Amino acid sequence: xxxxxxxxxRWAAVFDAPERDAWQHPDEVVARVxxxxxxxxxxxxxxxxxxxxxxxxxxxxxxxxxxxxxPTLVAHLTKRAHDQGLTNLVAHLGKPDDPALGAWSxxxxxxxTCDTYHHIGDRVAYFRRVADALAxxxxxxxxxxxxxxxxxxxxxxxxxxxxxxxxxxxxGLALVEAWDGLPDQYLRIYTRAR
Numbered sequence: 001x002x003x004x005x006x007x008x009x010r011w012a013a014v015f016d017a018p019e020r021d022a023w024q025h026p027d028e029v030v031a032r033v034x035x036x037x038x039x040x041x042x043x044x045x046x047x048x049x050x051x052x053x054x055x056x057x058x059x060x061x062x063x064x065x066x067x068x069x070x071p072t073l074v075a076h077l078t079k080r081a082h083d084q085g086l087t088n089l090v091a092h093l094g095k096p097d098d099p100a101l102g103a104w105s106x107x108x109x110x111x112x113t114c115d116t117y118h119h120i121g122d123r124v125a126y127f128r129r130v131a132d133a134l135a136x137x138x139x140x141x142x143x144x145x146x147x148x149x150x151x152x153x154x155x156x157x158x159x160x161x162x163x164x165x166x167x168x169x170x171x172g173l174a175l176v177e178a179w180d181g182l183p184d185q186y187l188r189i190y191t192r193a194r
Contacts (some may be wrong), residue, residue: 025182029114030054032179032187033141038062039109042133044099045116046091047073049080055112056081056089065104067094097121101133108133114143115152115185118159127171131192140173140190149184161186169193 030051034041038061043052046066056064066077066089077091094100101108111130120126130140145152147160165175165188173190180186 030058034058041110042108044113049077056086064089065092067092067099069094069096104133107135110139112141117142117144118157123167124170131172143185143187145185151184
């Protein structure tokens with residue numbers, strides 16, 4: 001589902017709206033994902049930094065790489081990190097078919113994506129590239145809308161968690177945890193298949 005998010009101010013009003021916290025449970029998600037304070041987390045489809053900034057605050061000894069394909073959002077993320085004093089948050093321009101993580105190849109503890117999976121085209125090829133960035137024991141976390149959720153994209157663009165499992169399996173990743181604690185979304189965690 002290609003979509004353009006090139007108006008950073010407009011999308012900041014949507015993505016960072018305070019009422020999102022009520023259904024997104026961001027602090028709970030961050031605590032579940034960032035199990036140590038020294039992790040390197042890559043947030044793919046970081047948008048305006050809703051999760052990236054939270055991860056940066058939660059990981060005082062870690063690093064957060066906020067990846068987006070929109071140059072205006074990368075500029076917004078850079079400014080947000082500066083304005084909020086988040087010296088451990090780096091904004092990075094990815095590509096629609098490649099997160100461009102070569103500089104972090106084999107060094108990423110967590111690749112996180114929220115409400116972005118359904119926007120990626122050839123997800124199997126894309127997540128093979130993602131898997132190359134993982135450090136030993138690294139994890140991929142996918143948060144996306146449940147097929148029956150009233151929130152999110154139109155129903156025909158929502159992707160069932162079983163489809164994510166299959167696609168990431170084809171990309172060389174194996175499901176290790178499924179959490180159903182969010183009202184409108186699923187959260188699934190994967191590692192490299194043995």
